[in-house]
Amino acid sequence: MGTQQSQEPQESKKQARGTGRRALLGAAVLGGAVLGLSGTAGAAGAKPAGRGLRSLPVPTIIGHRGASGYRPEHTFGSYELALDLGADIVEAGDLVPTKDGHIVCRHEPEIGGTTDVANHPEFADRKTTKVLDGVSVTGWFTEDFTLAELKTLRAVERIPANRPHNTLYNGRWEIPTFAEVLKWQDEQTRKRGKQVWIYPETKHPTYFRKLGLGLEERVAKLLHRHGKDKRNSPVILQSFEPSSIQRLNKLVDNPLVVLLSGATTRPWDFVEAGDPRTVADLITPKGLREIAGYAQGIGPTLDLIIPKDANGNLTTPTTLVADAHKRGLVLHPYTMRNENPFLPANFRKGTDADAYGDVFGAYRTYFATGIDGVFTDNPDTGLLAREDFVNG
Ligand code: G3P
Numbered sequence: 574m575g576t577q578q579s580q581e582p583q584e585s586k587k588q589a590r591g592t593g594r595r596a597l598l599g600a601a602v603l604g605g606a607v608l609g610l611s612g613t614a615g616a617a618g619a620k621p622a623g624r625g626l627r628s629l630p631v632p633t634i635i636g637h638r639g640a641s642g643y644r645p646e647h648t649f650g651s652y653e654l655a656l657d658l659g660a661d662i663v664e665a666g667d668l669v670p671t672k673d674g675h676i677v678c679r680h681e682p683e684i685g686g687t688t689d690v691a692n693h694p695e696f697a698d699r700k701t702t703k704v705l706d707g708v709s710v711t712g713w714f715t716e717d718f719t720l721a722e723l724k725t726l727r728a729v730e731r732i733p734a735n736r737p738h739n740t741l742y743n744g745r746w747e748i749p750t751f752a753e754v755l756k757w758q759d760e761q762t763r764k765r766g767k768q769v770w771i772y773p774e775t776k777h778p779t780y781f782r783k784l785g786l787g788l789e790e791r792v793a794k795l796l797h798r799h800g801k802d803k804r805n806s807p808v809i810l811q812s813f814e815p816s817s818i819q820r821l822n823k824l825v826d827n828p829l830v831v832l833l834s835g836a837t838t839r840p841w842d843f844v845e846a847g848d849p850r851t852v853a854d855l856i857t858p859k860g861l862r863e864i865a866g867y868a869q870g871i872g873p874t875l876d877l878i879i880p881k882d883a884n885g886n887l888t889t890p891t892t893l894v895a896d897a898h899k900r901g902l903v904l905h906p907y908t909m910r911n912e913n914p915f916l917p918a919n920f921r922k923g924t925d926a927d928a929y930g931d932v933f934g935a936y937r938t939y940f941a942t943g944i945d946g947v948f949t950d951n952p953d954t955g956l957l958a959r960e961d962f963v964n965g
C-alpha cells in the first residue's frame with residue numbers, strides 16, 4: 574500500500590446526497606411498524622419486497638460477530654454459521670487496522686482475548702499497556718502487527734466460561750480481513766442464491782485516526798472497489814462515534830447507524846473534542862433529529878429500550894422507539910444472548926453461567942416495544958422468536 578495520504582480519497586469527491594437514503598430507511602421503519610406486525614411482505618417467512626433495506630425481514634435478526642454464541646467470534650466459521658442459521662445480516666465485522674494499514678475483523682484492537690497470540694513466543698515482546706479511549710489495556714494490539722503477522726494467529730473463544738463448547742473450534746480459523754469479507758459476501762450470495770448482507774462497525778475511530786490509521790477512508794475505498802458504497806448496497810455501517818458516521822456520510826452512500834451506549838456515557842469522539850453531551854442528550858428529540866440529519870438508524874443498548882431495576886429485572890419501556898421512529902430512524906439494539914448472565918434477571922433460569930435462560934421470553938418483551946431488529950449472538954433463537962412474534 575502507498576502512504577496513508579495517498580490511500581485516502583478526498584471527501585469532496587462524494588456528491589452531496591443522503592435524503593434518498595434516509596427515505597429508503599424510512600420505508601424500513603414503516604416496515605417495522607406495519608410489515609412486522611401484519612405478517613405480510615418483509616415479515617418473517619414472507620417474500621422480500623422492494624430494494625435496499627425494505628428487502629429485510631422485520632424485526633431484522635443480525636448475527637452479532639457472526640453466530641458468536643456457537644463459534645469463536647469474527648471468523649468465517651462464525652459468519653457462515655450465522656447464514657446457515659438464517660440470520661438476515663451478519664456483523665462482519667468490527668473493524669480495526671493493522672500496522673500496515675489493512676482492515677481486519679476484531680472486536681477491539683487488543684487480541685489477547687480472541688486469538689492464540691499469547692502462545693506465539695515470537696510476539697512476546699509486543700505485549701504492552703496502552704490507554705484506549707481513557708482505559709488502560711494490557712495485551713497485544715492489531716496496530717502493532719502487520720497483516721502477514723496477524724495471519725499467523727488463530728482465533729479462540731472469548732468467553733470459555735460461558736461457552737465451553739466453543740473452545741472445540743479454537744485454532745481453526747484465522748483473522749479475516751475486511752477485503753476478504755467483501756469477497757466472501759459475493760461468494761456466499763452466489764452459493765446461497767440469496768443476497769447476503771453485512772453490517773460492519775468502525776471501532777475506536779478517533780483512537781486510530783490519532784495513530785495515522787484513519788478507518789473511514791480505508792473502509793470507503795474497499796466498499797467503492799467492490800461497488801458496495803451505494804444507498805442500495807447490502808452493507809449497513811455502524812459506529813459508536815457520531816463523527817465516524819458523519820465522516821462516512823461524506824464518503825459513501827450506505828445506510829448508516831449510530832450506536833448508543835448507556836445514557837450517562839459519552840462517545841469517545843465527544844470526549845476528545847470537549848463536547849460535554851452524553852448519550853442521554855443524543856436520545857432527546859433534538860439529539861435524534863440531529864442524528865437523522867446524517868444517519869438512518871440508531872443501535873442503542875437494550876437498556877435504553879427497557880431499563881432494568883437495581884436487581885437487573887426489566888422495568889417499563891422508554892419512549893425511545895416512538896421518538897426515533899418519529900424522526901425516521903430505524904432501531905437495531907444490541908445484544909441478545911442465550912446464556913443466563915447476559916439476560917435480564919427475570920428471564921434467567923438458575924445460576925449456571927453457561928446455561929440458557931428464557932431467551933424467548935426476553936425476545937418477546939423486546940420485540941413488543943416495536944424495535945426494527947436486534948443484534949444477537951444466537952441468530953437461531955432470534956429467528957424462532959420472530960416467528961412466534963409475527964404469527965402472534
Ligand atoms: O455493533 C452492535 C454491537 O455489536 C455493539 O456492541 O461492543 O459488541 O460492538 P459491540
Ligand code: CA
Pocket residue numbers: 664667774
Ligand atoms: Ca459491534
